[in-house]
Amino acid sequence: MSLPQFKLLRSRGIEEAIDYLSEHAGKLRVLAGGTDLIPSMRQKLFEPEFVLDLRGIGALRGIKPQPAGGVEIGALTSLRELERSDFLRQHYPVLTEAAATVASPVLRNMGTIGGNICLDTRCLWYNQSLTWRKGCGFCIKKDGDLCHVAPGGTKCWAVFSGDTPPALLCLDAEIEIAGASGTRRIPLRDFYTGLGDNYRKLQPNELVTRVFLPASAADYRGVYRKLRVRGSIDYPLAGVAVVMKRSNGHVADARIGITAVNPAPLLVTGAGELLAGKTVDDALAEAVGDLAARTAKPLTTSALTPEYRREMIRVFTKRAVLAAAAN
Ligand SMILES: Cc1cc2nc3c(=O)[nH]c(=O)nc-3n(C[C@H](O)[C@H](O)[C@H](O)COP(=O)(O)OP(=O)(O)OC[C@H]3O[C@@H](n4cnc5c(N)ncnc54)[C@H](O)[C@@H]3O)c2cc1C
Ligand code: SF4
Numbered sequence: 001m002s003l004p005q006f007k008l009l010r011s012r013g014i015e016e017a018i019d020y021l022s023e024h025a026g027k028l029r030v031l032a033g034g035t036d037l038i039p040s041m042r043q044k045l046f047e048p049e050f051v052l053d054l055r056g057i058g059a060l061r062g063i064k065p066q067p068a069g070g071v072e073i074g075a076l077t078s079l080r081e082l083e084r085s086d087f088l089r090q091h092y093p094v095l096t097e098a099a100a101t102v103a104s105p106v107l108r109n110m111g112t113i114g115g116n117i118c119l120d121t122r123c124l125w126y127n128q129s130l131t132w133r134k135g136c137g138f139c140i141k142k143d144g145d146l147c148h149v150a151p152g153g154t155k156c157w158a159v160f161s162g163d164t165p166p167a168l169l170c171l172d173a174e175i176e177i178a179g180a181s182g183t184r185r186i187p188l189r190d191f192y193t194g195l196g197d198n199y200r201k202l203q204p205n206e207l208v209t210r211v212f213l214p215a216s217a218a219d220y221r222g223v224y225r226k227l228r229v230r231g232s233i234d235y236p237l238a239g240v241a242v243v244m245k246r247s248n249g250h251v252a253d254a255r256i257g258i259t260a261v262n263p264a265p266l267l268v269t270g271a272g273e274l275l276a277g278k279t280v281d282d283a284l285a286e287a288v289g290d291l292a293a294r295t296a297k298p299l300t301t302s303a304l305t306p307e308y309r310r311e312m313i314r315v316f317t318k319r320a321v322l323a324a325a326a327n
Helices: 014-023 037-042 079-084 086-091 093-100 105-110 113-117 130-135 164-170 271-275 282-295 306-326
Strands: 007-010 028-031 050-053 063-065 071-074 174-179 182-187 207-213 221-227 238-247 250-259
Touching (some): 014 050, 014 174, 028 037, 071 086, 071 113, 079 105, 079 113, 086 093, 093 164, 093 221, 093 238, 113 164, 113 207, 164 221, 164 238, 164 250, 221 306, 238 306, 250 282, 271 282, 282 306
Parallel strands (some): 007 050, 028 050
Antiparallel strands (some): 063 071, 071 207, 174 207, 221 238, 238 250
16 A cells, blocks of 8 residues: 655654644644554554654653652654653553563564554554545545444544553643743643544644653553453453552552543542452452453454453452552
């Protein structure tokens, strides 16, 4: 599959990138590592007039521990750097675990944290060639007006399939967004809309520039578990991140994030309250697993059945809670 025609722009600074975005808003796609954008362009899911290559912006690379605690991570930092960072492994282990499961080593060398956060939602009926999609009459997410997954509805249920966002949600991450009117910092949990076809709150002239992890989330035990067809490369079909802090054998604080089973990565509401102050045993871990499974709303957007994916959220959550408590 060939790439559509486009004009390549390169920027060396954030301001120049924002100028390009403002000038060509709606006709331009941003390229970070390109590991998702380029295959999608080959499938003609995106046919932008301009592609803006961000890779020359050195200011957006690197993992920078902050003097007052916490850490700043540039949006262009590769997943490989996250995976290999001793600082992150020591203080935010759930993030290194999640990053290490993305795709394959070659793709993690290219793929960035910003690209992983901004990853387009996926669906069996959408991530296909133009010819394939044409044969099915297209769908709501692109060029059509019906949903093959939930016929009769008007909503797109394409599923968010990034591995690091559930870990970042557990760590109370914030992201910095730069645009023509300046920069703003928002909690990552406010970034996603829950809609498969318009999944993130980002204007066409805005960029995700940095990720911040607070000092208050450092040194939690962290576990990430993921379901995929091929262990060496695939996107998650269900993913669970758990962070936990213990005190005197009891859970002092815990959070659970899930991915690949809803149009957005989500924190499991009530999981922390259920665990707080208790000693983790099989029954408690199972109850938390049930709660996570109720938060998951998988549909037939992916290779495995929704029932199996929801069940694996339950099983992985239970296992991850037990593992985090045993570390
Ligand atoms: C075979 C294969 C397997 C994969 N497996 C996994 C997997 O297991 N888990 C997983 O999470 N991902 C997987 N991916 C997807 C991808 O490799 C990763 O999500 C990667 O982190 C994407 O980052 P990138 O820098 O390459 O993004 P790009 O492809 O450059 O961009 C992805 C999207 O985000 C936008 N974007 C990128 N950076 C920014 C920014 N700073 N601000 C605003 N918008 C931005 C782009 O315009 C594009 O829409 C897989 C891809 C392939 C091809
Ligand atoms: S969930 Fe429905 S509308 Fe969305 S991509 Fe899949 S088939 Fe298309």
